[in-house]
Amino acid sequence: MDTRNNTKLKKLLAVTLILALAISVAACGAAKPSKDETAPNTRIFVDSAGREVEIPAKIDAIAPSGPLAQIVLYTACPDRLAGIAVAFSDQAKALIDEKYWGMTQFGQFYGKNASLNMEALIAAAPDVIVDIGEAKDTVVQDMDGLQEQLNMPVVFIEATLDSMDEAYEKIGELIGDTGEADPLAQYCREVSEKAAKVSASLAEEDRLSVYEALGDAGLNTNARGSFHAEVIETVGGVNAADLEVVSSGAGSEVSMEQVIGWNPDVIIAESEEVYQMILSDKAWSVLDAVKTGRVYKIPTSPYSAMANPPSVNRIFGILWLGDILYPDQYGVDISAEMQKFYKMFYHVEIDEAKAAELLSR
Amino acid sequence: MRDPKHIKIRMSGLAALLAVCFFGSFLLGKYAIDPWTLLKILLSRVMEIPVDWTVQDETVLFNVRLPRVIMGAVIGGGLACAGAAYQGIFQNPMVSPDILGASNGAAFGAALGLFFTVGYKAVSVSAFLFGIMAVVIVLTISRRVKFNVTLGLILAGIMVGSIFNAGVSYLKLVADPTDTLPAITYWLMGSLASIRTQDVFFACPPIIIGILPILLLRWRLNVLTMGDEEARTMGINARVVRTVVIGGATLITAAAVSVSGLIGWVGLVIPHFARMIVGDDYRVMLPASILLGSSFLLVVDNFARMLATREIPIGILTAFIGAPFFLYLILTEGGRQR
Structure with missing residues (x-):
């Protein structure tokens, strides 16, 4: 009785496992769905990591990948945010317009096992996902991996204390509107130059x-x-x-x-x-x-x-x-x-x- | 001993539960896909169906949800299997799969990989290797302990585990707090949020290879729970069985941790739950643990991605559910024995 019972169990287990693996293999082997119909409305954007990313010609909704991207994007183009990575702190809320507080939170992306909710991100349907910060050694790999998994353009923009101006210029180029971002870039550049001059003197x-x-x-x-x-x-x-x-x-x-x-x-x-x-x-x-x-x-x-x-x-x-x-x-x-x-x-x-x-x- | 027919019905119930959880999990997520579309997308892989769904639907299903559901089922089953086997060979119901330091070693390996930003795949490989290494060190040390083999193993496991723990703490101290530190912290909390297809291919083979010998030896586990002497009188070499089981459980734990981070309580609680349902006999208890563990992790992972628009690390949820449940088990079991 017991042996028969066991054989049946083994079979059941085996079937479940095989089924699971079969689906995954099928999923991996399948070709990506064609995106031909959207092709004419896209352009190529070269991000700070040197990656050429195909993005929609018109960018209206941007999702930040983490708190650093969130701040910079909020300063450069607040009305293009498709959501936020983390809730604004009380100190930030004191000065930031209430309409941004309740935006969808996606969590943060740190390469692996982060709090980024991919489904919520896809559901918000941003035109592009932007990561901003210091370039890690694995930045190209990280961005490509995320882009492939989400099937959405993901770009990296480098921003350090010295390169804040370039970051804003890059954002202007990304959203195809330098009117908002260029004055910010200019401001950052002037401050950095002033500090460098004073410090040297x-x-x-x-x-x-x-x-x-x-x-x-x-x-x-x-x-x-x-x-x-x-x-x-x-x-x-x-x-x-x-x-x-x-x-x-x-x-x-x-x-x-x-x-x-x-x-x-x-x-x-x-x-x-x-x-x-x-x-x-x-x-x-x-x-x-x-x-x-x-x-x-x-x-x-x-x-x-x-x-x-x-x-x-x-x-x-x-x-x-x-x-x-x-x-x-x-x-x-x-x-x-x-x-x-x-x-x-x-x-x-x-x-x-x-x-x-x-x-x- | 319970009525075999009874057990058979219960096992079928558990298998059905897993099937429901497995397929039900495909339907749940922050990105809504209606069941009919979902079925059509799945079937479109094997037959020609006119495409009336969006690219996003397909992306969510195949790149995000599918790898996650498969990984959740395999990790849940694997950890429960490893936990059940360890509770048997250590003759101790309080033992979980990380007792020999596999999780701590893997956590250190991952933290080290994240600290030196070696990349997505290399972090998993590093975690896996350090997890195995931790157990190899434990086995080497315990061989020198002559008086009590299981005690020697457990003590060595605790020692090695805490050394790797200290290593993780040090890496967190010196890591860059803007990205590396949160990366390590989130990693350690455990999550299936970022599971990709490549992770499934990386972690499933070792987990399945680890489960197989334990499943095949499950009758001997019954004997081993009575002690080495009794096992010897029945012609079973306790040492060999123990080593094989430890090898399998280590493969499972190291591979699971290397892609999902630390997910606690599954390996500790699920075997007890399985015992409640089908009894103590490892011949049915072990498969029941696997089925239950898979279902459990799938259900908890659904909560992880559904509760908020940002992910809740699954390790937190398993603890929230697992710890009170374990307490309940201790209280009710204690009452029954009296």
Whole structure:
């Protein structure tokens, strides 16, 4: 009885497995459906990874592949977003129009096992999917893989702190409308050039050291040389946190003793709590920066001016930190500049009082 | 011992459940395809049918949903099979397929691959090899333990597992927080969201090859649960059986983790569930575990892609469902024994 039972089970299992495999083999062997009817309405776009991608002639709906792409696309062409990767944070919501909050969230693409919901993405039917960020070694492979699986054009646009202008130009080329993106590219270029000029003109002894106080106790920081502290070096400052082991992000924990040893000229704090704590705590009061009143709160709405996330928000960060460290060389009216930047990039009008509030002045 | 006829009916029920879950999963997703269109698209592969569906329909079905459903069924069945086999050879109902460090090793291999951005395929290969390597190290160490073989294996497994765990933590610490760190984090949560056809071809063969010897040896597992001495009196070399089962389960676990990340609880809970339905006899319990494991993971994966427009990592869902269920089992089983 038992043996017969087992044979039957084996058969059942075998049938299920074979069926499953047969379908998959059939699916893989099948040719891609022809797309001939859409052929005349497409053009070739060369992305930052050098891939030639066939995209629709007219781009009306763009899906970001992750939070970095989401910010840049929001600044460049908010009304072309087909959805968002992640929900806007409360700090972002404070300044970003409500109509963007409830957009479909697709999740993020990181090559593999990410939170990207492919079906939701296909259902939203974007004309193109855009990934923006630093080029990884596997970028071509990643983009091609996703494009093949989704059967939709996927393009990569490189954006680092130095190449923000080129990223905007590329977006203008992608959407076939440079009117919106070119002024943004121009702005980024001017800021970068100004920072490079000031930084080059500074004598070594004039460079101020900056400590970035992150985390709940202000004892997490982005170490010298880390990608997240780039703004400090770009404006011509020196990152006080000279650590042997550089962990990316706010992962570098330091001790109060190290901070006292570095004795930075300027301290910038990410949260209001840490900012107040540094001003009032006894241990911090021994630092020159606290004694001379050179402690500042980083503007963090809608996005931090320093690094979180490392995107176009840092362009404003260059002006903000530059104005703090070398006001004469940078020569900007930071309140006016903030209003201009927020209007151009975040599409929000802020008055002087609001700017002062965001700058904690 | 339960009535064989009874068991036969129950096994047919489980097989039918799997068939329903398997085909039902094709119908579910954020991209709506009506069942009739779906059937036509599927049939269009084998016969001529006028095309009245969109390219998107076909893309979703063949590039996104099909690989995912197949992989879910195979991984679920594989993990449950490995878990059931381990619970037998270690004579311990609390054992899951990652007891010998295969998952931790594979997780480290994947994290290492993601850290050095070696590419989609290479990450899977690296995970698979490190998963196997972890178990080989465990087996080598445990051979030197003379007093208690299973205890030696379990202790070595915990040790090696935690070393690889520490390695993963270190990689997460030094990884770039904008893309590498979330990539590793999401990977470890476990997901079938990005399964591609190539993953199916990569992971299915080792999983099936791993399941086969365990299925063939399932009668001996019954004997092994009574202990090595008893097995010897019945003419069974416990050591050989154990090694073969460990080899099979390691292939399954390493291959599953290498494409889907860490999906916990399936290997631990499903065998208990199977025992409740068909009894303790490994000859039926093992196939029942496989059928149930497949169905379970398919159902949970449907939730993973349906609950929100962004994916919920399936490893989180299996824990949410698996842990309370396991607690329930402990409480009710405890009551019954008293």
